[in-house]
Amino acid sequence: MSEPKMAVEIADIWLKNPVMNASGTMGYGEEYKDFVDIGEMGAFVPKGLTLEPRKGSEPPRIIETPCGVINRIGLENVGVERFIEEKLPYLRQFDTPIIVNINGETVDEYRECAYLLKDVEGIAALEVNLGCPNMERGGAEFGKDKQTVTNVVRPVWELTRVPLIVKLTPDVTSIAEIAKAVEGAGANAISLINTTKGAAIIDGKLFVGGLSGPAIKPRALYLVSEVVKAVKIPVIGIGGIMTAEDALDLLGVGGRAVQVGTANFFNHRAIPEIIQGIREFMAGNHIADINNFIGSYV
Amino acid sequence: MPEKFELEATIAQVKQVADKTYVIWLNDCHSIANIAQPGQFVMVWPNPDSYEHLLGRPFSIVLTQISEPRIGILVKVKGEGTKVLCRKKLGEKVRVLGPLGNGFDIIKTAPCEQILLVAGGTGVAGLTNLLKTLTSKVHFLNKEFHFFIGAETANKLVWSEKWTELATTYVVTDDGSAGRPGMVTDLLQDILHTYRSVWHPYLFAAGPIEMLREVTEIAKIHDIPAQVAVEAGMACGVGACLGCAVNVKDPTDPEDWTYKHVCKDGPIFDAQEVIWNE
Numbered sequence: 001m002s003e004p005k006m007a008v009e010i011a012d013i014w015l016k017n018p019v020m021n022a023s024g025t026m027g028y029g030e031e032y033k034d035f036v037d038i039g040e041m042g043a044f045v046p047k048g049l050t051l052e053p054r055k056g057s058e059p060p061r062i063i064e065t066p067c068g069v070i071n072r073i074g075l076e077n078v079g080v081e082r083f084i085e086e087k088l089p090y091l092r093q094f095d096t097p098i099i100v101n102i103n104g105e106t107v108d109e110y111r112e113c114a115y116l117l118k119d120v121e122g123i124a125a126l127e128v129n130l131g132c133p134n135m136e137r138g139g140a141e142f143g144k145d146k147q148t149v150t151n152v153v154r155p156v157w158e159l160t161r162v163p164l165i166v167k168l169t170p171d172v173t174s175i176a177e178i179a180k181a182v183e184g185a186g187a188n189a190i191s192l193i194n195t196t197k198g199a200a201i202i203d204g205k206l207f208v209g210g211l212s213g214p215a216i217k218p219r220a221l222y223l224v225s226e227v228v229k230a231v232k233i234p235v236i237g238i239g240g241i242m243t244a245e246d247a248l249d250l251l252g253v254g255g256r257a258v259q260v261g262t263a264n265f266f267n268h269r270a271i272p273e274i275i276q277g278i279r280e281f282m283a284g285n286h287i288a289d290i291n292n293f294i295g296s297y298v
Numbered sequence: 299m300p301e302k303f304e305l306e307a308t309i310a311q312v313k314q315v316a317d318k319t320y321v322i323w324l325n326d327c328h329s330i331a332n333i334a335q336p337g338q339f340v341m342v343w344p345n346p347d348s349y350e351h352l353l354g355r356p357f358s359i360v361l362t363q364i365s366e367p368r369i370g371i372l373v374k375v376k377g378e379g380t381k382v383l384c385r386k387k388l389g390e391k392v393r394v395l396g397p398l399g400n401g402f403d404i405i406k407t408a409p410c411e412q413i414l415l416v417a418g419g420t421g422v423a424g425l426t427n428l429l430k431t432l433t434s435k436v437h438f439l440n441k442e443f444h445f446f447i448g449a450e451t452a453n454k455l456v457w458s459e460k461w462t463e464l465a466t467t468y469v470v471t472d473d474g475s476a477g478r479p480g481m482v483t484d485l486l487q488d489i490l491h492t493y494r495s496v497w498h499p500y501l502f503a504a505g506p507i508e509m510l511r512e513v514t515e516i517a518k519i520h521d522i523p524a525q526v527a528v529e530a531g532m533a534c535g536v537g538a539c540l541g542c543a544v545n546v547k548d549p550t551d552p553e554d555w556t557y558k559h560v561c562k563d564g565p566i567f568d569a570q571e572v573i574w575n576e
Contacts, residue, residue, distance in 0.1 A: 027538030031562075034300040034536075047540075055557055062533045062541030064379075067349040069533060076540045076557065214349045242349070265533040266343070266352045268304045268395065 004282035005289040006275075008042070008256050010234045011163035011188035013097050013124050015042035018251060018290060019275050022238050022261030023048045023101035023127065023167075024073065028087040035268035039094040040275060042257055046087060048101040048129055051109045051116075053079035057134065063202055065211065069262050070198050072134045072209030075103055080116045088122055097124030099165065105138035107152050114156040125162050128153060128187075131169035131194025133210045140169040140194065146181035157186030165236065168192040168227075170216075175223050176230035183231045190227055191236035191259060193220045213262040214240045221249060225298060228254030242270065244277020251290070252297030302536060303329045306346065307394045309386045310368055317453045318375040319420065320384045321360065328367030330396045334359050336404075336428035337527060337566045340371065340396030341535045344383040351379045353533050354395055356561075358424035358504070369394075372423035372456065398535050399565045402428050402502060402525055408437070410500035412493075414522070415465070416446045416486055416513055418505020422456050424527050425504050433464045444468070444489070448482025448509065451475045483512040490520050503527070503569070511574040524569035530560040537562030545573040 006017040020043040026032050028046045038044050056076025063070050078086065080102075091098050100123050104110040110128060117123055130143030130152060142148045149166070157164055166182045168175065170193035179190055195210025196219060220239020228235050237250030238259040247258045263270035278290070287293050310323040330340065341354030360370035375381050386392065402424075407413060413432060415425045429445060432438045443465035449455035452475035461467050469477025470485050478485060490497075503513040504527035517524035532542035542560040546567065555573060558564065 025534070025539060027534075027536075027540075031534070031536045031538035034302045035304060047538075056540060056543060059543045059545075060531045061543055062353075062531060062539065064351060064353045067352070069352055071533075071539070071541065073540050076543070213352055262352065265354075265539065266349075267393075268534075268536070 001283065001286055001288060004279055004287060006279060006282070008290060010236070010256055011125065013043075013163060015097060015257060017042040017275050017278070018257035019247065019271060019278070020099070020257060020259050021045055021264065021271060022259040023129070025261040025264045028083070029091050032264070032268065036271050038091070038096050040272060041096050043097040043099050043124065044091060044094070045099045045101055045127060045259065046083070046091065047077050048075055048103050048132065049077050049080050049083050049113060050075055050103050051080055051112045053077065053082060060202060060207065063200055063207055065198070065200055066215065068211050068213035068215035069265065070200055070207065070209040070211050071195065072207070074134050075132060080113050084116070084120055088120070092122040098122055099125045099127050101127040101129050101167070103129045103132055103135065103139055105135055107155060109138070110152050111155045111159060114159045118159060118161060123162060125165055126156070126160055127165040127167050127191060128156055129167045129194070131167050131192070133169065133171070133195060133197045140171065143169040143178065144172050146177055149178055149181050150185045153182055153185035153187055163188040165189040165191050167194055169194050170196045170219055170223050175226050179227040179230045183233050187233060189234045189236060189256070190231060191238055192227060193223050193239045212240070214242055216240045217246060221253060224250055224255055225253040228295070241274070242266065244274045244281060247274050247278060248281060248293070249297070251294050254295040254298060256294060301333070302396065302398065304393065304395045305329065306391050309388055309390045309392065311388070312384060312386060316456045319454070319456055320373050321370055322373055322383065322386070323368050323370050324392065324394060325368055327369045327394060330394065331362040331367050331369050334362055334369065334397035335401035336431045337402035337424050338397040338399045339565060340369065340394050340398060342371065342383060343393040344379055344386065346391060346393035351382070354393070354535060355379050355383065356398070356529070356532060356535070358527065359397065359427060360423045361427050361430060372420050374420050395535050398561055400563065402566050404432060406523065407500040410441070410498050412442045412444060412497045412499040413438070414444045414446070414486070414499050414501040416482060416501065416503040416505070418448045418482060418509040419454070420456065421503070421505030421527065422447055423504070425502060426461065428502060429461065429464050442466070446470065446482050446486055448505070449476070483509060483516060486513070487516055490516065494520050500524070507574070510569070514569040514572065514574060517569050525566050526569045526572065527565050528560050528567055528572065529565065532561050535561045545575060546571045547573060
């Protein structure tokens with residue numbers, strides 16, 4: 001069998017393989033240069049942006065829990081304008097689609113971000129993040145109700161010329177309902193799950209943030225399979241993917257692609273190893289094209 | 299050329315040096331040992347095949363043995379991860395990431411004549427590395443080294459006779475069970491009262507945050523330039539996740555402060571730059 005075909009297409013964007021990083025786990029890209037060649041990734045998602053630069057939460061910001069991590073980074077980021085000027089040029093050298101993740105405390109902030117990013121060269125898609133649990137207002141709060149998701153997605157959809165991916169929080173009663181609303185508002189794809197709100201006691205104090213890592217993979221697998229059933233647009237699976245086998249599980253339930261997040265802290269070469277692992281699985285099982293494998297577990 | 303490496307190392311030796319405190323030598327670390335500078339650190343995963351402890355634990359690099367591809371770390375058992383690490387046996391595997399961080403800036407010491415090293419508890423790790431490195435450099439032949447080492451009690455003290463060959467050493471324990479009684483910062487104050495007017499010193503400090511706060515105040519009062527080694531909970535170690543934030547002064551910011559990151563901008567900072575929160 002010749003080289004397995006790993007390419008997938010999401011809303012007219014061609015990805016050389018179905019593996020990307022989750023926003024916030026590989027910085028703006030250059031930080032991981034000794035471990036990951038961005039040119040080999042299916043897509044790259046830089047740190048989530050807000051309209052204005054944000055300093056982020058007071059420390060401590062990130063702790064370990066059994067088979068997981070809770071973070072309350074608080075969306076520290078350089079803001080859209082500095083991202084375009086200072087961070088995007090480095091990323092343009094790679095033959096890999098760049099997906100920009102945007103956040104806001106208000107509908108206007110999401111819209112302003114989309115407006116500033118409109119027509120900027122080198123951006124393949126926007127990921128509207130309705131899942132961040134670490135903002136005082138907005139973020140995941142928008143992602144919990146089908147009306148509020150529409151209120152954010154629609155104005156962004158009207159503005160943008162690039163495909164729109166919407167990232168969802170798992171902390172909802174009916175993910176299918178939210179997913180359908182997002183699809184109805186114009187999204188070209190859905191990515192889920194963001195972190196789930198969790199807490200731990202650190203030095204006698206309550207530490208609240210978003211839980212990620214292997215502990216949440218069962219939640220991710222279930223919710224991704226539910227969304228795949230509910231919508232026609234492509235779904236990107238995120239949550240607890242540490243190995244190629246985990247990635248294949250998310251693709252197997254119908255994810256068109258996956259994002260790998262916390263694994264990057266545990267093994268800085270997780271992403272290249274996962275890509276290679278998928279390739280070897282396909283070769284070993286005579287799967288000529290990844291698209292024939294996607295959804296085969298349901 | 300890669301500047302950081304993530305590799306599988308093996309335990310060469312685990313040696314207890316004080317109460318709950320061990321020096322661990324790691325083999326197969328040549329790529330890290332070749333380029334590590336004093337003040338840089340590594341992150342270590344005691345069980346690289348398990349998800350039980352996802353985050354690497356950060357440790358200052360004690361000393362690299364140039365003749366062999368080893369690095370040393372000083373580990374105090376604080377939680378489950380460090381407990382597992384200190385129970386490892388010869389030949390067992392760990393994952394190591396490094397060298398990380400910025401290291402001490404030694405060029406800044408050029409005009410100074412006395413190098414003061416102030417260590418509290420496990421802070422001796424990075425400072426002994428610095429001491430050994432500086433005393434082997436030609437430019438430092440005519441400088442005086444003063445090494446202040448503080449611990450709570452004798453059985454918590456990490457100390458080696460060998461350091462007395464490289465510096466004037468001052469050992470201080472809270473209860474006087476070893477060396478002089480009191481706080482290492484009190485002794486530092488006393489020495490400076492006597493000698494500051496005839497000294498032209500530079501100061502490096504590493505240890506508990508309360509000690510660093512005190513040392514910063516002393517350095518300010520006596521107008522001594524100082525660098526401190528800061529610790530913070532961290533995840534990625536390479537400046538991507540932004541978890542290891544530390545509050546610093548920033549006159550260019552409307553609020554006069556900002557966050558820097560210990561793994562990338564540090565762990566070594568100018569003492570007067572850090573905002574030491576209560």
